Amino acid sequence: MSREFLQPSLAVSPLILACVVLPLALAATQAVPGGPSRAGTVEPAAWFALAWLGALPVLRGSGGSALKTLGAALVLGLATLALFLYAAPALRAVSPPPAWIPELTPPAFLLLAWLWASSFGPPSRRAFLVCGGILGLLRCLELTLNLTVLDRLPLTCSLGEPDSLACVLVFCLCAALSARGETPPGRAGLWLFAILPGLAACFSALALFTAGWCLLFFGPGRLRLRLPLFVLCLLLTAAALILPLDQSAALTRLEQSRQWLAVFQALGETPGAWLAGLPLNQPLPLDTSPDLLSLLQAIGRGPAMRLSEVHAFWPRLTASWGLPGPLLLLGLPAVPVLRRPTAFGAGAYAACLSLGLTTPLLYSGSVAVVLGLALLSASSGPSRSSARV
Numbered sequence: 001m002s003r004e005f006l007q008p009s010l011a012v013s014p015l016i017l018a019c020v021v022l023p024l025a026l027a028a029t030q031a032v033p034g035g036p037s038r039a040g041t042v043e044p045a046a047w048f049a050l051a052w053l054g055a056l057p058v059l060r061g062s063g064g065s066a067l068k069t070l071g072a073a074l075v076l077g078l079a080t081l082a083l084f085l086y087a088a089p090a091l092r093a094v095s096p097p098p099a100w101i102p103e104l105t106p107p108a109f110l111l112l113a114w115l116w117a118s119s120f121g122p123p124s125r126r127a128f129l130v131c132g133g134i135l136g137l138l139r140c141l142e143l144t145l146n147l148t149v150l151d152r153l154p155l156t157c158s159l160g161e162p163d164s165l166a167c168v169l170v171f172c173l174c175a176a177l178s179a180r181g182e183t184p185p186g187r188a189g190l191w192l193f194a195i196l197p198g199l200a201a202c203f204s205a206l207a208l209f210t211a212g213w214c215l216l217f218f219g220p221g222r223l224r225l226r227l228p229l230f231v232l233c234l235l236l237t238a239a240a241l242i243l244p245l246d247q248s249a250a251l252t253r254l255e256q257s258r259q260w261l262a263v264f265q266a267l268g269e270t271p272g273a274w275l276a277g278l279p280l281n282q283p284l285p286l287d288t289s290p291d292l293l294s295l296l297q298a299i300g301r302g303p304a305m306r307l308s309e310v311h312a313f314w315p316r317l318t319a320s321w322g323l324p325g326p327l328l329l330l331g332l333p334a335v336p337v338l339r340r341p342t343a344f345g346a347g348a349y350a351a352c353l354s355l356g357l358t359t360p361l362l363y364s365g366s367v368a369v370v371l372g373l374a375l376l377s378a379s380s381g382p383s384r385s386s387a388r389v
Contacts, residue, residue: 113372132172136198345378
């Protein structure tokens with residue numbers, strides 16, 4: 001089977017993994033005894049396996065002889081075996097575990113997206129819509145089962161972390177955006193109305209609001225068609241804000257402001273932290289609010305907070321990397337967006353800025369890969385010179 005035949009299928013493989021395979025794998029893991037304790041290893045293992053499999057066609061198509069290709073594949077396999085047999089147990093034996101490893105998640109997965117698109121090409125806009133639509137339908141199906149069969153809370157989500165799923169859906173939705181002079185992908189409206197219900201079922205208020213203004217400013221069609229979608233997203237945002245939440249979700253919302261204040265207080269009190277970041281193992285300042293402190297103690301959580309517990313992306317990135325981290329992350333993705341301006345690229349980039357205010361964003365491998373591929377796919381399409389509002 002030639003690489004030219006495999007390339008279109010390989011290009012869309014990360015989207016299929018992020019939107020279909022990985023959510024189903026997480027749901028299956030949650031269903032088996034002892035599965036929830038191992039759920040945290042499913043996502044990195046799945047992306048590692050995809051990267052390893054993606055390296056094989058690259059080695060085969062590198063132009064060398066079959067013997068050299070086989071030798072390179074053998075070296076890659078031995079390195080992988082050594083990683084699992086020696087490096088992983090050694091890291092697990094370290095106490096406390098290295099705090100810098102999770103902070104490498106955003107650059108590592110963005111690099112994976114760039115390498116994948118460089119090797120096999122970026123996915124088409126239609127692929128984003130189809131995969132996002134399937135993910136939206138899966139989330140709607142799970143919500144229906146929660147309410148009718150499983151007798152679980154509506155916010156219970158075994159497909160993944162709801163905020164991360166919502167981010168993936170927003171970036172897939174951006175593939176339906178088209179400005180004047182751009183041709184929208186086929187059946188974009190159909191898949192758009194499969195993504196929006198799934199996004200609503202994630203109950204992420206900021207993701208719904210972000211999707212609404214993306215559709216309003218960059219969406220397809222005339223303003224009279226985009227305005228009702230924006231109003232619908234506003235109503236869904238209000239519903240997500242007033243919906244009764246479970247304990248964990250309510251605490252996450254209550255802690256948002258505390259986390260922002262604690263991060264910036266620590267940055268101001270630590271010399272050089274704005275340039276080099278905070279010590280990763282150092283607890284952030286204690287909260288002085290007696291009401292929130294009593295709430296934390298009532299549910300068994302202490303007021304001290306480490307960097308890995310910060311839920312919002314931008315304060316966590318600033319605290320771990322200093323100001324150079326956010327500036328670099330804002331600058332590099334802007335290159336493909338400015339090189340070939342499209343509504344898809346502008347919408348995905350703007351959504352990234354917005355979603356990082358309250359969601360983990362690129363600290364989820366699926367979100368980072370989907371965003372990276374979205375920006376690269378948008379930059380490979382037709383360019384335009386001005387945005388339509």
